[in-house]
Amino acid sequence: MTALLKTLTVPSGDAVRTLLPTLHRLLDGSSPPLLPVPAGDTRETRRLTDALRPGEPIDESIGLVVATSGTTGVPKGAQLTPAALRASGEATHARLGGTGAWLLALPAHHIAGMQVLLRSVLSGTEPAVVDVSRGFDPGLLPDAVAAMSGPRRYTSLVPAQLIKALDHPGARAALAEFDAILLGGAATPASVLRRALDAGLKVVRTYGMSETCGGCVYDGVALPGVRVRVGEDSRVWLGGSVLASGYRGLPDHPAFADSGWFRTDDAGVLDDGVLRVLGRLDEAISTGGLTVVPQVVEAVLTEHPSVREVAVIGLPDERLGQRVTAIVVAADGAIPTLESLREHAAAALDPTAAPRELHVVEALPVRGPGKVDRRALVARFS
Structure with a gap:
């Protein structure tokens, strides 16, 4: 009925x-x-x-x-x-x-x-x-x-x-x-x-x-x-x-x-x-023929002392297909650098997963009950 x-x-x-x-x-x-x-x-x-x-x-x-x-x-x-x-x-x-x-x-x-x-x-x-x-x-x-x-x-x-x-x-x-x-x-x-x-x-x-x-x-x-x-x-x-x-x-x-x-x-x-x-299957990044799960990289980067919050996304890249990009909210008084984040990520993960681009923002956009809005980040930084 x-x-x-x-x-x-x-x-x-x-x-x-x-x-x-x-x-x-x-x-x-x-x-x-x-x-x-x-x-x-x-x-x-x-x-x-x-x-x-x-x-x-x-x-x-x-x-x-x-x-x-x-x-x-x-x-x-x-x-x-x-x-x-x-x-x-x-x-x-x-x-x-x-x-x-x-x-x-x-x-x-x-x-x-x-x-x-x-x-x-x-x-x-x-x-x-x-x-x-x-x-x-x-x-x-x-x-x-x-x-x-x-x-x-x-x-x-x-x-x-x-x-x-x-x-x-x-x-x-x-x-x-x-x-x-x-x-x-x-x-x-x-x-x-x-x-x-x-x-x-x-x-x-x-x-x-x-x-x-x-x-x-x-x-x-x-x-x-x-x-x-x-x-x-x-x-x-x-x-x-x-x-x-x-x-x-x-x-x-x-x-x-x-x-x-x-x-x-x-x-x-x-x-x-x-x-x-491990992360969402539909958010995986294909870079240089390899697959990178954003959440795995984020888990490593949040251990960096300069990082308060981070989202990892894939941006279009003519050579790689997508390049791993870190969007970071900096820890108080810190100035994150791409070189230090790459070194930190590569020490724990395959070097392919290390970010090739960095953007520092005041806050990460969210949707629904608190999920990072990756689509908004891709649109903003593409």
Whole structure:
């Protein structure tokens, strides 16, 4: 049977708590299917509604249609059932040690932020909220965390937020109060993870996407009810109780062609049940006939003392096909040089992976819930 997909306007700041009764009905299956859109952002709302068509029929078993952040500019809508969303929340609490109070510091129309609200409903708690409608201000964390009740407290962040918080003494101390900080949306540089652990933060690295109700692999280990496999081409596949019921309006999409599995665009290695994600297959750089995975190079370059953040992209090159290019946010007081970065990368990787071009920027562009917008960087520096 079918129902009509309805728009769920998601406010920012404290007003987001008004959604909790609706989300309670969603989880118990008594709500119509909903498409979250951001209040006050008419451009993004139009982009989502044009692609995902609220007001038109949809299978009544669907609870949420959550837009992927996408790399093409055209969002796909992951169709998530109440059962899948419940399975995700319950598996998260089982892995973390029980239900608790949650702090929302992410846009709630994306899956990571929406899951903070849904986990709050499952916990029977009301979330604390840090307003990120004008960007993330780590100075707001101390008061927000101090107002939270126990016995367990959790939050979800993206790496860019954690980097800002680590540089703010009050925010760093506030984050140390959490029983777990779920960190996802993008790869976490090893240097940032070390800083967080040295500061006493209980960071849990998560891997997942809208198509799996958000993070479903924690610190490399699948949550209860989640299945992981890696194909011969190193592609990561995910399945289990958290899996979406396909994409809105795309019943034959190849990502869901293998029944019960979702084909990701990520390369990975599965070693004794522990998944290590190497990077996106569609972002690999072909240079001089060899393949370079940007995330592998980034992991090395973030260890350089002059680098605060870095993105590695491939730019067109007549001789090589593509040349490896580093886009760097410099560490405080540092002046990165191409020569030093090349030497640093070549000491750990094949010399082919060492950057041949360097650009220093004040900030890296992001899309969705905190992923670096590589397409924007390629367009800017090509």
